[in-house]
Amino acid sequence: MATAEVRFQPERINARRATQRRPAVLRLLEAERSEEIFPLLLEEIIALGFARALAVDVNFDTGDITPAAALKWPRQQLEKFSTALWMSEHPLVSVLHTARPAVLNKTNLHNRPIYIHPILYSNRNLCWEADRIRTATCLAVQNFHREKKIRLEEQVCATCDMRAYTAALIVEVPRNAAQSAITELSELIELANRYLSRLFKVEHYYNRMRDMEITIAQMGTVMQSMADPVILTDTQHRVIMQNKAAERFFRVPDEMTEGLVRAVELNNLLFSAALSSMLVSGSDSHRDLTLVDAIEGEEMLFEAVSAPTYGPDGIQIGTVTVMRDVTDLRRADQELRSNYDKLREAEEVVRQDRDRLNLIIENVGDPIVVCDREAKIVLVDPLASELFGEANEVPRNATQFRNQTQLSAYISNFTYSFAERETAPLSLSNPALKQEIEYDARSGKIFDEGGQVSYTVTVLRDLTALRKVEQLKVERRMLEIEKFAATGRLAATIAHEVNNPMEAIKNAIYLLAGSMPDTASPIYNILKSETERVARIVRQMLGLYRNTEQVKPVNVNMIIEDTLLLLNRQLQRANIEVETDLGILPDAVIAADQIRQVLSNLVINSKDAMPNGGKLIIRSRHFSSPDDLQGWVRILIADTGTGVPPEMIRSIFEPFVTTKGEKGTGLGLWIVKGIIQNHGGRLSLKSKPGKGTVFKIDLPVMKL
Amino acid sequence: MNDAGQYRVLVVDDEASVLLTYRLILEQQGYAVTACGTSREAVEALEKNEFDAILCDYSLEEQHTGFEVIHAARRRYPEVPAALLTGYATLETADEAELKGIKVMFKPIEIDEFLSTTSSMLRKNNESNQKDIGEKDAKPQSNRKGEHGDSGARRRASTGPVKG
Numbered sequence: 001m002a003t004a005e006v007r008f009q010p011e012r013i014n015a016r017r018a019t020q021r022r023p024a025v026l027r028l029l030e031a032e033r034s035e036e037i038f039p040l041l042l043e044e045i046i047a048l049g050f051a052r053a054l055a056v057d058v059n060f061d062t063g064d065i066t067p068a069a070a071l072k073w074p075r076q077q078l079e080k081f082s083t084a085l086w087m088s089e090h091p092l093v094s095v096l097h098t099a100r101p102a103v104l105n106k107t108n109l110h111n112r113p114i115y116i117h118p119i120l121y122s123n124r125n126l127c128w129e130a131d132r133i134r135t136a137t138c139l140a141v142q143n144f145h146r147e148k149k150i151r152l153e154e155q156v157c158a159t160c161d162m163r164a165y166t167a168a169l170i171v172e173v174p175r176n177a178a179q180s181a182i183t184e185l186s187e188l189i190e191l192a193n194r195y196l197s198r199l200f201k202v203e204h205y206y207n208r209m210r211d212m213e214i215t216i217a218q219m220g221t222v223m224q225s226m227a228d229p230v231i232l233t234d235t236q237h238r239v240i241m242q243n244k245a246a247e248r249f250f251r252v253p254d255e256m257t258e259g260l261v262r263a264v265e266l267n268n269l270l271f272s273a274a275l276s277s278m279l280v281s282g283s284d285s286h287r288d289l290t291l292v293d294a295i296e297g298e299e300m301l302f303e304a305v306s307a308p309t310y311g312p313d314g315i316q317i318g319t320v321t322v323m324r325d326v327t328d329l330r331r332a333d334q335e336l337r338s339n340y341d342k343l344r345e346a347e348e349v350v351r352q353d354r355d356r357l358n359l360i361i362e363n364v365g366d367p368i369v370v371c372d373r374e375a376k377i378v379l380v381d382p383l384a385s386e387l388f389g390e391a392n393e394v395p396r397n398a399t400q401f402r403n404q405t406q407l408s409a410y411i412s413n414f415t416y417s418f419a420e421r422e423t424a425p426l427s428l429s430n431p432a433l434k435q436e437i438e439y440d441a442r443s444g445k446i447f448d449e450g451g452q453v454s455y456t457v458t459v460l461r462d463l464t465a466l467r468k469v470e471q472l473k474v475e476r477r478m479l480e481i482e483k484f485a486a487t488g489r490l491a492a493t494i495a496h497e498v499n500n501p502m503e504a505i506k507n508a509i510y511l512l513a514g515s516m517p518d519t520a521s522p523i524y525n526i527l528k529s530e531t532e533r534v535a536r537i538v539r540q541m542l543g544l545y546r547n548t549e550q551v552k553p554v555n556v557n558m559i560i561e562d563t564l565l566l567l568n569r570q571l572q573r574a575n576i577e578v579e580t581d582l583g584i585l586p587d588a589v590i591a592a593d594q595i596r597q598v599l600s601n602l603v604i605n606s607k608d609a610m611p612n613g614g615k616l617i618i619r620s621r622h623f624s625s626p627d628d629l630q631g632w633v634r635i636l637i638a639d640t641g642t643g644v645p646p647e648m649i650r651s652i653f654e655p656f657v658t659t660k661g662e663k664g665t666g667l668g669l670w671i672v673k674g675i676i677q678n679h680g681g682r683l684s685l686k687s688k689p690g691k692g693t694v695f696k697i698d699l700p701v702m703k704l
Numbered sequence: 705m706n707d708a709g710q711y712r713v714l715v716v717d718d719e720a721s722v723l724l725t726y727r728l729i730l731e732q733q734g735y736a737v738t739a740c741g742t743s744r745e746a747v748e749a750l751e752k753n754e755f756d757a758i759l760c761d762y763s764l765e766e767q768h769t770g771f772e773v774i775h776a777a778r779r780r781y782p783e784v785p786a787a788l789l790t791g792y793a794t795l796e797t798a799d800e801a802e803l804k805g806i807k808v809m810f811k812p813i814e815i816d817e818f819l820s821t822t823s824s825m826l827r828k829n830n831e832s833n834q835k836d837i838g839e840k841d842a843k844p845q846s847n848r849k850g851e852h853g854d855s856g857a858r859r860r861a862s863t864g865p866v867k868g
Contacts, residue, residue, distance in 0.1 A: 499791040500719040503811050507725030510815050511732070535812035542791055542810075 028192055034165075034199040041169065041192040042071035048185060051112075051172045056081050056092065058166040060155065065092065068167065080109050081170065085152060092116060096152065096168055101186055103173060115171045117186060119193040121155070121164035121200055128205070129160040132312055139164055140197065162204050165196075229302070229323040232309070237272045240318060249291045263292035271304070275319060278306050289323065301327045367439075367460040373453050375411040377404070384460070387428055399429045407458075414443050415453050421445070426460065438463050473680065474589060474702045478551050480678040481591050495541035502538060506531050537667065553587035556595065556633050556699065557620055563599040564618070567607070575613030576606075583621040588633050589702040594675040601668040602637045602695050609641025609659075609693060622701070630701035638694040644687040652685070710736040711826050712753065716746045716773055717761040717789065726759065733819060743768040747776045755784060757825050762790035762797065774806060785825035789813065 024044040031037045038055040045053040054070035063085040067078045083090045088097070091107045101117040123140035125131075130138035139157035143164065155164035169189050173182065223230050229246035233239055242250060249267045274287040289302045302323040311317040361368050367384035371377055377391045387403050388395070395401040406428055414422050426441040440461040448454040509528050516524045564571075564578060571578055606616050617638040624631035644652055644659060652659075653673040676683040680700045687693040713735045717723040720741060727739040738753065740746040743764045750773075758777050760770035774786040787807035790797070801808045807821055 496791045499811050500722055503813070504719065504721035504725050506812055507722065507729055507815070511725060511728050538812060539810065 024188055025191060028195050031195060031199065034196055034203060037192055037196045037199065038069040038167075039071075041189065042069055044188055044192075045169070045171055045185065046071055048181075048188065050185065051174075053169065053171040054078065054081065056168050056170065058085065058096070058152065058168075060152075060163055060166075065096075073172075077110070092168065092170070096166065099146075099152075101189075103177075103182065105175070110172060113173050113175055113177070115169075115173045115177075115182060115185060117169045117171070117189045119167050119169065119189065119196070121166075121197050122193070123197050123201060127157065127160050127162070127201065130157075133159065140201070160204075165200060226322075228325065229321075231271070231321045231323075232318055233275065233321065234318045235316060237275045237319075246323070248294055253294065260292075260294050260297065263297075264294050267291045267294075271321075274304055275306060275321065278304075279319075288326070299327075300325055301330050364459065366462070369407065369458045369460070371407075371411045371415075371456045371458070373415060373455070375408045375415060375456075377407075378455070386431055387460075397431070399431045403428045410441060411443070411456055411458065415445070415456055425463075428460070438467075470702065473700075477678065477680045477702070478589075481551055481594065484594070484674060484678045491541040495538045498534075499538050499542065502531070502534055506535055541667075551589055551591050553589050554592045554595075555585055555587050556590070556635060557582045557585055559592055559596050560599060560618055560620060560635070563596055563603060567600060567603055571603070571607055571616065574607050574610065576610055577613075577615045579615065579617045581617070581619040583619075585620055585622045585633050586630060586701050588699055590679055590699060591675075595679075595699075598672045598675050598697070599635075599637070601672050605668060606637060606639035606641060606693070609639055609643070611642075614640035614692075633699045633701055635697040635699070636694060637697075638692060640692040643689040643691055643693050644685065645689055646687075649685065649687060653683070710734060711756040712736045712738070713757045713759060713822070713826075714738050714740065714746065714749060714753075714755040714777070715759045716740045716743065716764065716770065718742065718764050719761075722761075729815065729818070730759075730822070733823075735822075741765075743773050746773045750777050750780060754781065757822060758784060758786040759822065760786065760788060762788045771800070771804075771806075774804075785828065787821060787825065 024047070027044065028037065028040050031040055042053045042055065052070075052072035054073045055068045056065050057068035058065050065081070065083045065085065067081050070078055081092060083093055085093060085096070087093050091104055091109055095102045095104070095116045096118050099118050099120060101115065103113055103115050105113045107114065120143045121140055122143035123138070124144050126138040126141055130141075138159055139155065139162070152166055155166060156162070157164070171185060173185075223241075223243045226243055227245055229249060230243045231239055231246045231250065232241040239250065247253075250264060250271065252261055252264050270289055270291065274289050278285050278287055285306045287304045287306075289304050291300055291302055292298070293300055303326045304321050304323045306319050306321040308316045309318045309320055361381045364381070365383070367387055368379075368381045369377055369384045369388065370379035377388055380388055380391050385391075387400065388407060389400040389404070395404055406426065410424065410426055414424075421442070421444045423440060423442045426439045427436050428439055429435070430437045440463050441458050442461070443456055443458040445453050446455040446457065509524075509531055512524070560580065560582065564580070568578075603616065603618075610616075617636070619634075619636040619638075621634045622631055623634060642659075648659065653669050658668075673683055676697055676699070680702075682698040683695070685693060685695045713730055715723060715726045715730065715737055716739075717726060718741055723739050723741055727737045730737045738749050738755070740749055746760070755777065758774055760773045762770045764770065764773070770788045770790070774788075777784050777786065785807075786805075787809055788797075788801055789809050789811060791811045798808050807825065809818065809821060
């Protein structure tokens with residue numbers, strides 16, 4: 001590359017002097033820079049015998065025309081030759097536009113005739129660009145051949161983009177100057193212009209080269225500063241150039257482990273293969289490449305984009321490949337994809353759940369209402385919509401409005417209560433039956449992550465039918481109890497009639513004791529013990545007669561306490577510790593006297609089972625069951641007595657079965673069982689000989 | 705107590721055979737027994753004599769009850785101990801009796817219970833009437849052996865419970 005300094009030769013002026021007497025052709029060759037042409041030319045013109053000469057230069061950027069050099073021309077007159085291209089009236093300008101030399105005799109420019117010779121960048125040969133492209137036109141050649149008249153403003157080469165120059169030589173000529181002298185002058189100027197054109201062309205290319213150097217340096221900086229690997233390869237995929245980012249993957253640094261060397265080799269191989277495949281496929285110039293980072297050692301995914309590069313002759317000389325690190329991008333993409341899949345799966349599950357739930361809700365057969373935390377209805381099943389109207393809609397009629405108000409009051413209360421679930425009666429108007437119906441509202445809460453109530457779910461049970469059944473049960477049970485009482489009364493009446501004669505018999509036997517002969521003693525004993533047995537049976541039957549009381553709501557705990565109070569002395573005497581654990585009970589509809597008899601029978605049984613004392617535990621509880629509205633009362637009577645022999649457990653409730661031998665009637669538990677059954681209750685026992693016995697009584701809580 | 709030092713017991717029952725056996729059993733224990741078959745007879749007997757204890761059937765002739773007899777006795781002798789003998793006292797009856805300080809014995813009555821209840825009634829009453837202690841030493845003549853005799857009307861003033 002040539003540098004500007006080369007042209008400032010110190011011996012230049014001496015050299016010129018040395019060649020002063022050479023012909024003009026040779027002397028003009030002294031000029032090595034375009035600016036040196038005009039002074040040399042002016043000297044030659046004067047040497048030809050012309051009085052004075054000057055050169056004007058056209059600045060294409062501004063359109064200004066200014067004197068560039070002058071010889072023997074009075075300085076003060078040079079002003080007149082300063083003009084501009086658009087000053088078409090100016091004699092100089094009009095000659096310039098014609099691009100042909102002219103002699104002007106009378107002008108206001110000079111008091112003598114002047115010869116004006118415009119010169120234009122011209123060359124016989126095509127410039128290098130035009131030469132390479134061949135078909136293109138070259139401005140210099142066009143100007144040389146003067147093929148057409150060229151406007152000064154258009155003096156820019158279409159091929160190489162070079163701006164031409166235009167100037168004019170102005171020479172004072174004598175009046176009536178000989179044509180030969182003018183011709184000589186013209187030829188000299190044309191010769192000079194040829195030299196000028198050549199110098200101009202060289203200078204143009206020098207400038208271009210300098211510009212290109214700058215551009216290349218800039219491009220290099222750009223390429224190196226790119227974070228993405230950029231690689232220029234030749235047609236054999238050999239790396240011509242690569243930036244630092246690319247070296248990380250494709251250049252083997254000095255110090256590296258064998259493994260990483262292999263990684264770099266593999267990278268090159270992969271890259272080469274990708275380039276080949278892109279070359280083959282032609283249109284598709286994108287490839288994904290997994291490369292190993294030679295420094296970090298980790299795998300990275302790249303997207304390689306390649307573009308062919310062409311030489312000046314239009315033939316591909318290589319390929320530029322830019323690689324984009326898409327590791328994170330692809331990973332994110334993959335994650336996004338898998339998340340999307342998961343979301344779709346979850347959505348499917350939720351959808352199925354919802355469908356299933358809807359199916360359940362539609363088939364429950366009871367009205368279901370879901371409310372939000374403001375007690376506003378958000379979901380209803382078809383049955384509930386009859387009562388309240390559709391969710392998120394205003395009630396259609398007064399009944400629905402009233403029901404909504406009722407529900408809202410109940411739900412608000414429940415939402416702000418501490419209970420997680422609640423069962424409460426709720427009176428609502430049934431639009432179909434046009435009457436008030438009592439529902440059993442069972443509500444639960446749904447909480448959000450913050451533990452706040454987000455929704456409440458309420459299932460309403462129509463209690464009318466259930467109540468009717470309940471009522472029937474109560475009535476039937478009362479009838480049973482009454483029947484039992486009637487039977488009891490009959491038995492008691494008979495027993496009462498038997499009682500007095502038996503009292504007399506018993507007393508008589510007692511009175512006979514002292515006056516019996518010893519031989520009659522066994523018979524006497526039979527008489528005595530059997531009479532006592534009859535007395536016990538009579539006593540038991542008389543007990544039934546007392547149970548004539550009406551059936552009414554009673555708290556079973558009170559009956560337990562009464563019974564224990566009545567039997568307290570007996571139990572104390574038998575050295576029995578009594579422990580009671582009475583729960584909170586609702587009033588149960590029962591015949592209190594009959595239950596009292598049940599309890600006293602069982603307590604006395606327990607007492608009899610503990611001849612050496614022991615512990616008696618009585619416990620009462622209320623428990624709910626899904627089948628009955630009011631639930632049950634359970635009474636447990638446990639003792640630490642002798643227990644019931646296993647073989648007797650099955651028959652213990654049958655009449656005249658007793659564990660007490662002669663002392664028992666075998667009627668107690670039979671009566672107990674009858675009373676419990678009449679009350680719709682259940683009776684069971686568990687016993688371990690030597691450990692004790694537990695009686696369990698369940699009585700249904702009924703309401704009248 | 706009569707001159708012979710015997711406790712005087714009034715027994716009332718509308719069943720003649722029952723009444724008879726009660727009288728015999730009590731006399732066996734050494735008590736002076738007056739037996740009446742109706743409430744009217746009983747009231748008349750009460751007007752003539754003083755008694756240490758009244759044992760009275762609950763249901764008497766023509767809807768009369770043992771309460772009437774005991775009320776009549778208490779009108780004269782407010783402190784007299786009394787017991788109802790009954791086949792089928794309702795809870796109300798039992799409550800009423802308890803309220804009035806009347807014992808209740810349910811028929812059929814175990815003779816042990818019958819005798820012990822009677823003797824304890826007499827003993828209590830006796831302790832509240834200290835005047836008799838020491839003078840009267842008439843033991844009920846017990847010609848019966850065993851437990852029945854022991855539980856008779858024998859006074860055990862020194863060992864008996866003190867009336868609170």
